[in-house]
Amino acid sequence: MSVTTILLFIIFIIVYRFLTKKSSSNQLSLPPGPIPLPFIGCTIQMLLNKQNFPGWIHKFMDKYDTPILCIRLGPSTHVVVVSSPDLACEFLKKQDEVFISRPDFMSAYLISGGYLTATVSPFSEHWRKMKSIVNQEMLSPRIHKWLQPKRDKEADLVLRYICNQIEKQDAIVDGGLINLHIVSQHFFGNLVRNMVFGKRLFGQGMEDGGPGEEETEAMDALFTILKYVYAFCITNYLPWLRWKTDFDGHEYIMRNAIDIVRKYQDPLINERIQLWNNGDRKEKCDLLDVLITHENPKLTPEVIKAQTVELMIATIDNTSNVIEWAIGEMIKEPLILKRAVEELDHVVGRKKLVEECDLRQLNYLKACIKETFRLHPFVPFLPLHVSTKDTTIAGYFIPKSSHVILSRFGLGRNQNVWEDPLRYDPDRHLRGEGKQVFLSDNDLKLISFSTGNRGCPAIM
Numbered sequence: 448m449s450v451t452t453i454l455l456f457i458i459f460i461i462v463y464r465f466l467t468k469k470s471s472s473n474q475l476s477l478p479p480g481p482i483p484l485p486f487i488g489c490t491i492q493m494l495l496n497k498q499n500f501p502g503w504i505h506k507f508m509d510k511y512d513t514p515i516l517c518i519r520l521g522p523s524t525h526v527v528v529v530s531s532p533d534l535a536c537e538f539l540k541k542q543d544e545v546f547i548s549r550p551d552f553m554s555a556y557l558i559s560g561g562y563l564t565a566t567v568s569p570f571s572e573h574w575r576k577m578k579s580i581v582n583q584e585m586l587s588p589r590i591h592k593w594l595q596p597k598r599d600k601e602a603d604l605v606l607r608y609i610c611n612q613i614e615k616q617d618a619i620v621d622g623g624l625i626n627l628h629i630v631s632q633h634f635f636g637n638l639v640r641n642m643v644f645g646k647r648l649f650g651q652g653m654e655d656g657g658p659g660e661e662e663t664e665a666m667d668a669l670f671t672i673l674k675y676v677y678a679f680c681i682t683n684y685l686p687w688l689r690w691k692t693d694f695d696g697h698e699y700i701m702r703n704a705i706d707i708v709r710k711y712q713d714p715l716i717n718e719r720i721q722l723w724n725n726g727d728r729k730e731k732c733d734l735l736d737v738l739i740t741h742e743n744p745k746l747t748p749e750v751i752k753a754q755t756v757e758l759m760i761a762t763i764d765n766t767s768n769v770i771e772w773a774i775g776e777m778i779k780e781p782l783i784l785k786r787a788v789e790e791l792d793h794v795v796g797r798k799k800l801v802e803e804c805d806l807r808q809l810n811y812l813k814a815c816i817k818e819t820f821r822l823h824p825f826v827p828f829l830p831l832h833v834s835t836k837d838t839t840i841a842g843y844f845i846p847k848s849s850h851v852i853l854s855r856f857g858l859g860r861n862q863n864v865w866e867d868p869l870r871y872d873p874d875r876h877l878r879g880e881g882k883q884v885f886l887s888d889n890d891l892k893l894i895s896f897s898t899g900n901r902g903c904p905a906i907m
């Protein structure tokens with residue numbers, strides 16, 4: 448062994464001990480988890496299991512028989528996974544202020560144009576400002592009401608599209624085949640485009656009301672972004688690998704998808720800014736106008752463009768997913784479908800269309816939706832939260848900058864919480880005299896809209 452090798456080895460040990468000193472010098476131990484290797488932690492194991500990262504994590508939780516697990520990735524990132532409601536409340540309710548941040552990930556950085564936005568940006572004063580704009584001026588009760596005609600129109604159009612599909616198949620009596628995936632995804636795509644840009648389509652669409660080439664390309668790109676945004680990517684934990692190479696190809700995929708989305712959106716935003724600057728537009732008609740005319744602070748075009756991308760992403764995933772799964776479950780269980788239809792007949796009747804204001808009385812339907820959130824979340828984990836200082840949870844030390852993952856499967860399918868957890872049973876949310884179903888999940892026994900500073904501001 449050469450002297451250089453020995454020297455390098457000694458430096459490696461010293462740096463490693465320096466980096467890991469914090470947790471070992473603390474009196475409390477970290478939550479249980481696999482023993483990490485120096486410098487790389489469990490990154491190689493993670494890499495080998497990256498096709499089924501959630502499965503790998505849950506296997507460890509079973510192995511250690513723990514509702515809180517700690518895996519070290521790279522030299523210093525502690526990834527803490529939680530699967531019990533009590534602990535979840537400790538993180539997101541009792542110590543919400545501590546876990547208010549998000550991780551510094553390549554994907555998040557790219558989507559948000561360098562952390563200019565409200566959802567994926569780590570904690571900062573700018574983030575607080577953006578979150579307040581989104582909460583109070585884009586998703587407030589007043590704006591929700593203001594946008595109602597756009598939602599009503601889209602509901603009408605989607606119904607027309609479904610009828611067209613049935614007619615095309617000449618199957619009014621026997622029923623037609625509807626691609627629910629297309630219907631649900633494009634319903635929300637058209638809807639959010641209309642709310643943001645004041646136009647449902649980027650192109651001409653199809654004659655039967657279905658998505659055209661442009662809408663399909665834009666939606667596919669948005670779902671690609673959603674797939675990769677918090678996917679396991681090795682360079683997030685070993686950032687020096689990024690210096691020369693896009694090691695696992697995620698950066699290329701993300702950049703490509705973001706380019707596609709912005710190719711459609713940015714020209715519309717530039718054009719609209721120009722109209723306001725020239726004084727050729729005077730009335731606010733959609734959320735883009737709200738962003739452009741915002742004062743104190745005035746938002747730059749870059750902020751508006753990045754926030755708009757994020758709004759599109761936030762709107763389409765959970766919404767379309769819950770429709771697909773709920774109807775899928777109902778088709779599998781015809782008695783559940785029958786009860787939902789009976790409730791609609793009773794509350795709304797067959798002579799008029801369902802309106803948003805009917806939802807309050809559609810308790811069984813809400814129970815179905817809530818049960819779908821529990822059993823079939825869009826992704827297995829909540830977006831990552833990051834701790835802003837050292838803290839203690841359930842007697843364990845949680846170091847500053849830990850990445851906290853609430854497992855939606857771990858909570859929603861937890862057999863200590865739910866009886867027969869894999870059974871789709873909307874009635875479990877209805878037990879109790881005259882029980883009103885709320886879709887929110889304040890005690891975090893399941894994740895629908897989450898809670899606290901980073902909770903979903905669009906619950907309404």
Ligand code: HEM
Nearest residue numbers: 565566761762765766830895896897900901902903904905
């Ligand atoms: C069924 C519908 C929806 C569900 C179940 C849902 C659920 C969620 C969840 C679980 C989070 C993460 C919370 C956390 O990290 O603790 C979130 C964040 C967020 N959602 Fe929603 N969401 C829905 C629809 C929407 C819509 C339609 C919009 C916008 C129009 C929206 C905007 C946001 C934003 C801006 C955040 C980020 C909050 C932050 O990081 O501070 N969501 N949502």
